[in-house]
Every structure is written in structure tokens, then in C-alpha cells.
Amino acid sequence: MYFRHSNGIWNDFPELAAGAIQTEGIRKDVAVEKHVAHFGAIARARLSEHTESELPEIQAWRRGFARMGLKPTQYRSASEALLRRFRKEGALPKIHPMIDLCNAASLAYAIPVAVFDLARITGDLEVRPAVGDEIYTTFAGDVELPDLQEVIFADASGRAHARRWTNRQSGHSAVRDETASVLIVAEALHVDAETDVRQLVDELHAAIRAIWSVNPRSAVLNRSAPSFGC
Template structure:
């Protein structure tokens, strides 16, 4: 299995930076409170310095969403949604130790992070423009069809595992209690994004290793570029 962004996405979004971690051996039983708390405190400090909309990471995604014909105040990238929820509630929802950790890290970096159950991805996974016939499973169990031209995470079976790029993940590959093998993806478009994505995923790998010491976790992420756009999905 491989993960990649198609050449058209790189061409249309030349400031894109992306990285992945492939992790085997996670479970729903792990202690992540200390790491999550540290990330949440960092995010709250960042929010105290100014509005979410002023962050360069969020501004870059807003410009990208607007260029795709989406209202940035209606469709917010995952990191912006997390930060706004954190600013309102003072905390983030707890779902699963792995998801909680990745959400908190995403908020602290203001960079979207996707976590997918690899067992539920059929064949290769690529970030590409939708053809219009793909299927997307909502968390409520409904099936949608992304509009042609929409940026999606698509597998070889025609499943869309994310709609509108970093806006919302699919219920098909959501992390569950029985999930053991995952793909973690971080993407950003702001100046200096490559270093920020690599730092985010490197820190996250260390947190994962502490929480799941028996899991197979790379010490560093695989960074993707337009000239090296493919990552093999093996642990």
C-alpha cells in the first residue's frame, strides 16, 4: 500500500508540505493524559495571543479553501475546528487515546492531522481530485458522493476517506477500539510548513512510543514532496 498526492495537487498547491507516520500495534488502552495536557496548554497559550484566524497556518488553509470555492467560515480545516472548540470549551473531547493525542498535537501546531485505520483502506491511498462517483461514509452512517473536482483522500475501491481535503474525515476509516494499524498524515501550506510538519510528527512519534512501547513506530516521519511524493504504508 502507498500514500501519495497526485501531481495535479502538487502543481496547484506548490506551498504544500506533507508528512506521514505509519504505526503498527496501537490499542485503545494507553496513558496519554500528560502528553495531551502539554499540547492543550500550548494551544491555549497560542489562542491567548490572538484570534485563530490570524495564525499563518490557518490563513494558508483559508486561502486554499477559498480558491477551491469553499467559504472559509463555513468549511474550516480540521485544525481550525479543533482550536475553535478548545477556545470555547477550554478542553478537547476525549475519543480514543490515539485520536486524543493527535488532536491535541494538531491544535498545538495549528496543522491538520488525519488518523486512518489502515485495515479499512483498500489498496493505495491518494490525495486527488474527485471524479464524482466516489463514496464517502459519514459518521452517522449515511453515504455521500463528493462533487467532481473536490480534493479527497481516495482509495482504490473508490472510497473517499476525507472530503474537502482537510475538512472532515470519513466514518469508514475512523479509529476504533479494535484498530491496530494506522496511517497518520499531517499537511500544511504556510511559509516554513515543511519544518513545522516534520517537527510535529517527530514529536508525535516520540509520544506514541511512550504510550505504546510495544508498537512499531518510526522515529522520524516520511516527508513528501512534489519530487518524492510517495510513502509506502508499511510499519
């Protein structure tokens, strides 16, 4: 399968930089606390000087949401939502080692990071505007239909694996205890996005390799290199 953004996304958001990591051999019985603490310390230091809404990475996503016709304070990017909760509560709940690691990296870089269970995705996965007949499943199991032209992560079966781009990930392809193969996607729109995404990908790649003793594959995508083979 391939992960990519549609030509329309690149046309509308030429500043986009995206990173992708794919790996097998994921299991739940590993320790990620050291890496989570490292990323958390970076986020805590940044939040001691600025609120999440003042960070350039978050401001860029707010502008991006406004360009999509969404109210930025009503529909927050995943990274903004995580940072907001982290600032208020001082920590994030433990869910699964892979999710905990990626959430912590998202906090540190203020960049949305999504993790998909590849066994739950059919064919290629593309970030594109919805055509109106895709199916999205919430974490509670409810079924929704994305709005026409809403930016979604869509697979070959017409299932939406995220709504409003980086706002809401689907429960259908979320990481579970039995998940063994994942695709991780990080996306940014701010100035220096490609540099920061590359650093984020490199750090996550190294952490995953050390924690799970696996050999991930990764790439940084842009308009001239828009797809990643999983």
C-alpha cells in the same frame, strides 16, 4: 500500500508539506494525558495572544480553501475547527487515545492531522480531485457522493476517506476500539510548513513510540519525495 498526493495537487499547491506516520500495535488501554496536556498548553498559550483565524497556519488553509472554490468560514480545516472548539470550551472530548493525541498535536501546531484505520483502506490512498463516482460515509453512517473535482482522500476501491481535503474525515476508516494499525497524515500550506510539519511528525513519532512501545515509520513528503509506503 502507498500514501501520496496526485501530481495535480502538487501543481496547484506547490507550497504543500505533508507528514506521514504508520504504526502497528495500537490499543486503547494506554494513558496519553501527559502528552495531551503538553500540546494543550502550547495551544492555550497561542490562543491567549491570537484567535485561531489569525494564526498563519489557519490563514494559509483559508486561502487554500478559497482557491478550491470553498467559503473558508463555511468549510473550516480540521485544525481550525478543533482550535475554535478548544478556545470556546477549554478542552476537547476524549474519544480514543490515538485520536486524542493527534487532536492535541493539531491544536498545538494549528495543522490538520488525520488518523486512518489502515484495515479499512483498500490499496493505495491518494489525495486527488474526485471524479464524481466515489463513495463517502459520514460518522452517522450516511452515504454521500463528493462533488466533481472536490479534493478527497481516495483509495483503490473508489471510497473517499475525507471530503474537502482537510475538512471532513470519513466515518468508515475512523479509529475504533479494535483498531491496531494506523496511518497519520499532517498537511500544511503556510510559510515554513515543511519545518513545522517535520517537528510535528518528530514529536508525534516520539510520543507514539513511548506510549504504545512500538516502532513507527514516518516521513515528510514534498514534491520531490511525494509518496510514503505503509
